[in-house]
Amino acid sequence: VIHTPHGEAQPPKSFPTGIVIGVTVPLVTIILALVAFWFSPWRRRWNRERILVDNPPRVVHNAPRVVDNVAPDSHPPNLALLTTSFPAVGLPAVVQATGNFSEANIIGKGGFSVIYKGELDGYGTVAVKRLKQDSLSEKIKGDYAREIVLMSRFTHANLVKLLCYCQENAECILVYEFMRNRSLNLYIFATVRRR
Numbered sequence: 001v002i003h004t005p006h007g008e009a010q011p012p013k014s015f016p017t018g019i020v021i022g023v024t025v026p027l028v029t030i031i032l033a034l035v036a037f038w039f040s041p042w043r044r045r046w047n048r049e050r051i052l053v054d055n056p057p058r059v060v061h062n063a064p065r066v067v068d069n070v071a072p073d074s075h076p077p078n079l080a081l082l083t084t085s086f087p088a089v090g091l092p093a094v095v096q097a098t099g100n101f102s103e104a105n106i107i108g109k110g111g112f113s114v115i116y117k118g119e120l121d122g123y124g125t126v127a128v129k130r131l132k133q134d135s136l137s138e139k140i141k142g143d144y145a146r147e148i149v150l151m152s153r154f155t156h157a158n159l160v161k162l163l164c165y166c167q168e169n170a171e172c173i174l175v176y177e178f179m180r181n182r183s184l185n186l187y188i189f190a191t192v193r194r195r
Ligand SMILES: Nc1ncnc2c1ncn2[C@@H]1O[C@H](COP(=O)(O)OP(=O)(O)OP(=O)(O)O)[C@@H](O)[C@H]1O
Pocket: 107, 108, 109, 110, 111, 112, 113, 114, 115, 127, 160, 176, 177, 178, 179, 180, 183, 184, 185
């Protein structure tokens, strides 16, 4: 209570409601938008794009062409793959590496794939990303081919290395270097945050 010179008691002055609402509502909206963005797939894509923009591709000129790696009796490779130079691996080798895609070797699940840990001849410990058969739409196959074309041209500390691929018997499989002990997100996003 505030006392005037005349001794009359006056109620304490508060901020006008309009100002309080005018400041609080935009502030809360901005905070909610930031939280939503932080957990959204857009942030992941944005981070990936920043890595690619900051680090232009290093084109590999001397790797063997994909077409040289395709066994004569296997399916013809996707057209997009012919434009790249990248090692393919046979399905029997991947089956052996993952213990016939054993449940015990599953280390992760993606939206369209299951990821297995494996020991692949010539590569050592690897992560095998096997696209789910029920997810193999034309779009997903296109994304798979694009991932091979793009990843075969990039080498960067923040990108998990794609070692080879397997496209046989309707299987679409990507073989990556195995990242030990930690979530991939930590590898992918950590350096971007430090910048
Ligand atoms: N190279 C790797 N080394 C170790 N673990 C891996 C590797 N790749 C994937 N994983 C494991 O699998 C999980 C899912 O992988 P990832 O995030 O690549 O799937 P995704 O991109 O969601 O899949 P999709 O393309 O099907 O949507 C990861 O969180 C991680 O635990």
